[in-house]
Amino acid sequence: MGYNVIIKNENKSKKALKNNQKVLNKKCIKKVRPPVVTIMGHVNHGKTTLLDCIRSSNVADHEFGGITQHINAYHVKTKKGVITFLDTPGHDAFTSMRSRGVKITDIIVLVIAGDDGVKPQTIEVIRYAQESNVPILVAISKIDKPESNPEKIKKELMKYNILPEEWGGQNIFVNISSKNRESINELLDSILLQSELLELTAIYSGLASGMIIESYLDKNKGVISTILVQQGILKKGDVILCGLEYGKIRSIQDSFGCELQSSEPSIPVKILGFSGVPISGDFFTIIEHEKKAREISISRKKKFREMKLYKTKKITIDNIFDNLNNKNNVFLNIILKTDVQGSLEAILYSLNNIQHKNVSIKIVYANVGNITETDVSLALTSKSIIIAFNVQVNISIKYMIINKNIDIRYYSVIYNLIDDLKSIVLGLLSPQYNKKIMGIAEVRNIFKSSKSVIAGCMVTKGIIKRYNHIHLIRNNLIIHEGELESLRHFKQDIKEVNTGKECGLSIKNCNDMNIGDIIKSFEVIKLKI
Structure with missing residues (x-):
């Protein structure tokens, strides 16, 4: 049409981040980095105990209920190199945490208790690893127990394409006992060997970027975030941006609580400085200028509020008639x-x-x-x-x-x-009940007195009990529902009458009974929801 389109309102925050990335990639210095290893497996299979053994700490004894409920991150120095470990929860409620662990890991150590075998969270970890193409190293734990059976576990894992190297597979298997410190060094050597094969590298210069592992609010210190630097060098005083939040880094501590001035790739650290609690699993980046970070944060928060308001309105409109009906x-x-x-x-x-x-x-x-x-x-x-x-x-x-x-x-x-x-x-929920028919009686005679009407009945099926509920049925229609006033055999009060026997009965608040009517006796049972 002869017009040139000029885009003037380009998203400023995206442009700023692109420029920031150019600074990050300027004069890149690539080096071999430590492997990030995630300890994963079913609940109570010994993941944290293994990490305690490696770190010579005692974390497991201090965990509520004996299970890990956060992602814990540590780095360990061995004679052959540094390894970063992430300990993830095994309980089924922590699916998202395990998924997040897979996202940032290089190697998964799949811990399986030798006395328990393959369990639901074990299978979930295998699926995550295979989808993300992350190598699995299998640690069969608790082999000090007499009932431990590593060979059985190897056979169970064949169904999920996890095969030991001696069987022609690509997975390293190590039998360990954290209690006796058996084969722990062998496990560490296997991790470093796998790391060499992966040829892991990172940029050791420029502005840092990485992932938030965990974050919480401390009433005395403010927001504390455990992060993993993946590229660049993180420094004290850097301006950090993650999702909706930003801030200036006031403190950097390693996993042993030592204060640091900077942090390199693959080393987990705790930092102070975020203005709000960032979302775990979100990626962070370092921004050159605090003003730029604040502008991006404000822009994102505005968009987030708009989207939240839109979703709330949409849900209200979509569900209004459902709410009226329910x-x-x-x-x-x-x-x-x-x-x-x-x-x-x-x-x-x-x-x-x-x-x-x-x-x-x-x-x-x-x-x-x-x-x-x-x-x-x-x-x-x-x-x-x-x-x-x-x-x-x-x-x-x-x-x-x-x-x-x-x-x-x-x-x-x-x-x-x-x-x-x-x-x-x-x-x-309102309790729900079921009516179980116990017996059926047919009215054969009617005896009227000044106080009530007595029905002479024959029990044709089941049993009629004195304290059961009853339906009075005439021409296939229920004309009364209630309870028996009395139940007699001749002149004797009785509690129940069986099939084939006669009885006389009266019904509470009901004198309208005719010959040929049917009386059904039933029990009211509360249903389990």
Whole structure:
């Protein structure tokens, strides 16, 4: 048409990040880097105990419920080189955490208890690794136990294309005992051998980038984030940007708590400086100027609010008629506060899996950090219960909760929380009952007295019991539902009458009985939901 199109409103944040990347890639210095190894496997198969053995620490004894509930990151110096280890939870609620572990790992050490074998989370890890093309090194643990059977496990893993090298496969198998420190050095040597074959390198110059492993809010220090640098050099004083959040790095500490001035690739560190809690699993980058980082953060937050508002409106419009039709639906409003971002993610995932067709769980608010006065006020106005997972409540807030009669529940183990919420959901449902027919009687005679009408009956099927519920049926229609007033055999009061026997009975609040009517006796059984 003879016109030239000029794009003037190019997204400033994207442009800024592109320019930033140019700075990152300027004068690249590539070097061999340490491998990032993720310890994975089924719950209670000895992942953290193995890492304790490698680090000579005692983490497992301090974990609530004896299970890992966060991703823990450490680096270990061996005689042959440095290895970075990530310890992921094995409980099924932490699927997203394990998935995140696979995203940043070079090698997976799949821990399988020799006395237990292949389990659901074992299979899940294999699937993740195969989808991501990450090599698996199998550590068969607890071989000190008499019931341990490594050969059986090798055969079980054949179904998932995990074969030991001696059987013509590509997977290294090591039989270990963390308790006796058996074959631990052999495992470390195997990891470093696999690392050499992968030829792992990283850029050891320029601005850093990497991933947030875990993040939480400390009431004294502020936001603490465990991060893994993947490229470049992270320095104290750098301006960091991740998702919606940014900040200036005030402190860098290694996994042993030592203060650092900088950090290189593949070394996990804890940093202070983010303005808010970044989302675990998000990628971060270092920005040259704080002003630029703030502009990008504000722009992203604005877009996030717009999308959230749009989704809320869309859901309301789409579901308005469903809500009108489902008058029996019950809503459970929840305010969720957790210690770290990963736990928040795992609990929200679990809540989605326990919803019932007649009970809707609504997350009114979910965030990382201790219970605040705002949380309590919100719980009061929205009629929510507060779920506190590994977080604290100060005395003034506790008094406020008691005075306002707010339902708050404290948890330190995720599977206890999930089980309790399932019970709460089921408890909100109206009980459902089933009627089990116990016996049938036919009215053969009618005897009238000044007080009531007595029906002379023959029990044709089953058993008629004195305290069972009954239906009085005439011409195939139920004309009365109630209970028996009396049940007699001749002049004797009895509790029950069996098939083929006669009886006399009267029905509470019912004198309308005719010859030929049918009386059905039934028990009311409460159904399990």
